[in-house]
Amino acid sequence: MSLLKQSLLILTLAASVVVSACGFTPVHAPGGTGDALYGEVEITFPDLPDSTGDKNAYFLVRDLEQRLGRASSGAYQLDLTLTTRTDGQAITADNSITRYSIIGAAGYSLTRKSDGVVVASGSETNFTGYSATGSTVETLAGERDAYKRLMRILADQISARLLASADLTPTAAE
Incomplete structure (x- = not known):
């Protein structure tokens, strides 16, 4: 048992040396991507064809603003697209659907306003x-809650991707 603990300690120390040597910086540390983006992203509300889509877009933008901070005139602009569809999942013998899945897709493009360069998209x-x-009433409440959960999940995925992959290195003009 002692040998296992000792080798685990050695492995942990070796991993920390390797990570620190490669220039790893925590996202939310001073100078990290999270620090550079927080409060600097102006989120554009996606245009959607129906009022249900508008509610979904509102929840997506709200959740993104909670993660990235609200900015009225930030250094970056985040453009969004949003589509959702509902599929029946559990169908009984008499063709009644007893469970639905809501599939959502959100596209994003983060643009630096100063020079128009797209620093992240996907x-x-x-x-x-x-x-x-x-x-x-229960079904409608479940549906509403499912849409809110989906928008929260998509906001989490978008913000994580932006924080992990945005190339925020300034251009020579800056």
């Missing part, structure tokens, strides 16, 4: 589900 997808076996 898309994230995920899904949530809800049951349709209860009363109408």
